[in-house]
Structures are given as structure tokens and as C-alpha cells.
Amino acid sequence: MGAEKIRRTEPIRRWESGALAHAVTDPFGQGPLPWLRGSEHYFDDTGQVVPWYADPDAAAGRGGRSRGLRTADDVHRQIKGFASNGAVAPGEAIDFHVTVDPPQRFSVDVYRIGHYGGDGAAKIITSPRLAGIVQPPPLTADRTVSCHHWWLSWRLQVPSYWSVGAYVAVLTTEDGYRSHIPFTVRDSRPADLLLLMPDITWQAYNLYPEDGRTGASLYHAWDEHGRLLGENDAAITVSFDRPYAGAGLPLHVGHAYDFIRWAERYGYDLAYADTRDLHAGRVDPTRYRGLVFPGHDEYWSAPMRRTTELAREHGTSLVFLSANTMYWQVELGPSPSGVADRLLTCRKRRGPGRSALWREIDRAEQQLLGIQYAGRVPEPHPMVVRNADHWLWEATGAGDGDEIPGLVAGEADRYFPRTPLPEHEGRILLAHSPYTDGDGATRHQETSLYRAPSGALVFASGTFAWSPGLDRPGHVDERIQRATANLLDRICKRD
Numbered sequence: 001m002g003a004e005k006i007r008r009t010e011p012i013r014r015w016e017s018g019a020l021a022h023a024v025t026d027p028f029g030q031g032p033l034p035w036l037r038g039s040e041h042y043f044d045d046t047g048q049v050v051p052w053y054a055d056p057d058a059a060a061g062r063g064g065r066s067r068g069l070r071t072a073d074d075v076h077r078q079i080k081g082f083a084s085n086g087a088v089a090p091g092e093a094i095d096f097h098v099t100v101d102p103p104q105r106f107s108v109d110v111y112r113i114g115h116y117g118g119d120g121a122a123k124i125i126t127s128p129r130l131a132g133i134v135q136p137p138p139l140t141a142d143r144t145v146s147c148h149h150w151w152l153s154w155r156l157q158v159p160s161y162w163s164v165g166a167y168v169a170v171l172t173t174e175d176g177y178r179s180h181i182p183f184t185v186r187d188s189r190p191a192d193l194l195l196l197m198p199d200i201t202w203q204a205y206n207l208y209p210e211d212g213r214t215g216a217s218l219y220h221a222w223d224e225h226g227r228l229l230g231e232n233d234a235a236i237t238v239s240f241d242r243p244y245a246g247a248g249l250p251l252h253v254g255h256a257y258d259f260i261r262w263a264e265r266y267g268y269d270l271a272y273a274d275t276r277d278l279h280a281g282r283v284d285p286t287r288y289r290g291l292v293f294p295g296h297d298e299y300w301s302a303p304m305r306r307t308t309e310l311a312r313e314h315g316t317s318l319v320f321l322s323a324n325t326m327y328w329q330v331e332l333g334p335s336p337s338g339v340a341d342r343l344l345t346c347r348k349r350r351g352p353g354r355s356a357l358w359r360e361i362d363r364a365e366q367q368l369l370g371i372q373y374a375g376r377v378p379e380p381h382p383m384v385v386r387n388a389d390h391w392l393w394e395a396t397g398a399g400d401g402d403e404i405p406g407l408v409a410g411e412a413d414r415y416f417p418r419t420p421l422p423e424h425e426g427r428i429l430l431a432h433s434p435y436t437d438g439d440g441a442t443r444h445q446e447t448s449l450y451r452a453p454s455g456a457l458v459f460a461s462g463t464f465a466w467s468p469g470l471d472r473p474g475h476v477d478e479r480i481q482r483a484t485a486n487l488l489d490r491i492c493k494r495d
Helices: 002-021 056-060 199-205 253-265 275-280 302-314 478-492
Strands: 041-043 049-051 079-083 093-100 105-113 121-126 139-141 144-146 154-157 165-173 178-185 193-197 237-239 270-274 290-293 299-301 317-320 328-333 343-345 372-384 403-414 426-436 442-451 457-460
Touching: 079 165, 079 178, 093 105, 093 165, 105 154, 105 253, 165 253, 165 270, 178 270, 193 253, 193 275, 193 478, 199 237, 199 275, 199 299, 199 328, 199 343, 253 270, 253 478, 270 275, 275 302, 290 478, 299 302, 302 317, 317 478, 372 442, 403 426, 403 478, 457 478
Parallel strands: 144 237, 193 270, 193 290, 290 317, 299 328, 317 457, 403 442
Antiparallel strands: 041 049, 079 093, 093 154, 105 121, 105 165, 139 144, 165 178, 237 343, 328 343, 372 403, 372 426, 426 442, 442 457
């Protein structure tokens, strides 16, 4: 019996550090919000758990259950949950499906992300004490993992007076385990800027459950020995009807929250939506002066791209604050129960159908962004300022050739001379930064801005590190803050 137990737990020991890399210190009500502002880890293409950006030595001390705090995991599923829809309008209901093991009562604290005097979030409401049950195991079919058969645990009727924004439901059991469910409250009211939360890309990276057996994302899956497999063996279709792995928060969620805290601090007029709202036509982007894509936004459907291009042609500006945007083409389909847009499919050159890279179907992302994905940046490098006399760099103090430390990180974009550019009435590169890739070769990152014939501005930062430069301690740079303000003020037509 003891030998059998060892055999069953050994595969978990090999990879559990990956699951625990998603764990966080107590995120709410106890000072700063480290899960918004600290380092983030993910499984890279080789299956290694690596920090995307932060100092690896500092990051190593943040994984796991430090200081005795207890974060739910995907092995024991102490408490895990997901929302029936990613975004709701005030007056609508959102359903939470939660599993609790062992069964016990739990509560849900709902927080709104914002500046809030530096706290980063504010508690909006607390649920009654709820009865927790062990939900059935996830269903799997051809690597697709779904929990659409879980029973309803709590229905939140969003009051009409709630502010639009990014929210997090914090689930807590009576014995102190916690997990999270992010969601968005959107509205159709006009605003200067529409912020689009990259929920499609979040789901593409979601490896739930990280149990060494059944979990799968568009990048990874497990074999029967508990080994993490790569993209060739990963899922082709993933479901939104499941929790996020680990602590219940998407990889790179902090990028969006970095921008939100900064933008709300300085009073920008923001509306909110998810990228699935853009896909489904639930928002009209032509009602806004600009669309802001604040985080890693790699997976785009054809309706997303078409709607965004129409917005640009209408005169709506576009702001892309990360890198590797719109790289893979995806399709969204209904769940087994018929709910629209609950399944995400990306074949990645496997099986029938067209290639899944936009650039391989003669619709390269550069034709919208002005630059496109060039590669990964294993270690942070400085961003090197170019064309410092341009208005974007005004009042930043930056000069040509100045280096902004650590601003080229994660992944990088650049201009591809042999790839067509979008129609434009003016175009400029605002950074040209050398970095060393994983093979030791010197490559370069670029930051782009162009004006479309409609008058719309299209900005692409070309790096993962731009949003953290706005409001993440240890990464804030006043030049990036001022440059972003220069851009948004011009888009919003502020004096």
C-alpha cells in the first residue's frame, strides 16, 4: 500500500512546483496586491517553469505557499470555480460554478480592480455563506477539458449601480483555502476609451487542471506518466467552462491590471469589455475614441480582426500595449449545451483546414499593427529610444539612444521590411532595441506608431513590459508613464 502511494504521488512531485508557481500570497485586505504586481510564472515551450519577466532570484522566493497562506491547487481542488460568462452588464446575472473538497461552506468576496489610493482593488460585496459540494470530475474528450456539467453554486445579480470594470471573485472555504474567478462588468455607454480584456488568450494558456493527468492548454498536456508534453500533443480545442489553473487567475492577468490602476488613477474615461464581446459584436468600437489592448493578446478570431479594422477605418484609434498580438487565428464555438462562444479552437497547422497563423494566410499582423512578432526575449534588455523629438516622447526627458532598463522583455515585435504595411499618412518607429535571443543571436525590438487615412492613431509597444512600466513596483518608469499619457491624451483630445 505504501509503495502504491509513492508510485501515485511521484509524478505529482515532479511537476507540482509548476502548479504552485501560480499560487499567490493573500491578495486582498492585507496591504499590497502581489498577484497583480509581482512576478508571474508560466510553462514555456520546453515545459520549464520560468518567470516571464521579473528577476529570477526574487521570483524564486515568491512561488509556493509562503508565510503559511493556503492557496487552492488543482491536485486537491480544495476550492475551484469558473463563471458562466466572462462579461456581464449591470442588471444582468453571472453564475458561479464551484467545487469544494472536502465539502464545507464557503463565501465569495467580490473586488473591483482600480487605483483606490494605491490599494489596487476595493471590496464591493460579500456573498452569504454558501454550501460547497464536490463537483463531478472534469469531462475530457480529445484533450478538451470541460466542467460545463457542474451544478450552479451562486448566482450574482449585478446591481444596476455597479461601475463597469475588471472584477475578481475571491472564493474562501471555512478552513481557509482560497481561489479566484476574474470577470468583467461591461456597459454600452459611450466613453473615451474601450479597454478589452484578453480573455481568449487567457484561456489558450489555461492548463487546468494541473493534476499531472488530464489538464491541457493549446500549449501543453500530460502523458500517462505525468510528463508535460509540448504543442504537438496539446489540445486543439479548450473550454471556457473550467477554472483557471493554480490560484484561479490567468497567466499575465497583471498586465491588464497594471494599466487599469494607472489609467483610473489619472482619470481616463474607460469602458470595459472582453475580447469575446468584440468577437460576438456585443460592443460597437466606433463609439469610442480609442480601443486599448492592455495585455498579451495573441489569439484573434476573424470577427475580432474585422471589427477592429472597421473601427480603425471609422477613425477609432488602436493602442496595443504588449507584444505578439494577433499571432494565431482562432474559432469560437458553442458548448455541448449550446451556449455560444464557450469553446476555443486553434489547430496550429494540425488537422484539416487552413494554417492558423495570420501571416501564413497573407494577412500578416503587421498590416494592422505596423509591426509584428519577432521572438522571445530570454532576459530583459533596455528599450533604446528612437526619434525622441516626436510628440510621444515629449516631456519624458528621453533623448535619442537613451536606454530604458528592462523594457524589452518576455516577447518582442519589430518591423518586417518584406511584409506589407497598412495604409498610412504617417509612420514612425519610436524605439529600436537590440536584444539576445535564446540561441545567442542579436535581434532587435521596435515600437511603432502610424496614422491611418481615417485619422486614427495605431500604437504598438512591441514588448511585454510596457504595461508593467505604468504601475508595477520595481518596473515603473516615468518616461513610459508620460509617453502613454501623451498618446492617450491625443487620442482623447485632452488639452
